[in-house]
Amino acid sequence: MLTERQGEQLPDWLDAVRQDDLPSLHTLATGLERDWDAVIAGQTLPWNPDVVEGHFNRIKMLKRQMFGRAGFALLRKRVLMS
Numbered sequence: 257m258l259t260e261r262q263g264e265q266l267p268d269w270l271d272a273v274r275q276d277d278l279p280s281l282h283t284l285a286t287g288l289e290r291d292w293d294a295v296i297a298g299q300t301l302p303w304n305p306d307v308v309e310g311h312f313n314r315i316k317m318l319k320r321q322m323f324g325r326a327g328f329a330l331l332r333k334r335v336l337m338s
Contacts, residue, residue: 263299314338 257265270288273281288295298304318334 257299261299261302263296266296266299 257263257269266288270285273285315335318338319331322331322334
């Protein structure tokens, strides 16, 4: 369901989770229902934030590598040059 982006099956899955006696899955189901529109959009729309997440991770790695070694100017230069 997740890898094939079949979000239309999610309500049936949530009903099955509610029937089972697994409290941790009940917590997951409650969390999914809190932001239902975003969950359905993430499972049905073709867009995803993978490229942006990759950039964030790269910048955070550079920041961690340079912690306590140089100022913002050098960090900025490394981010722009990489």
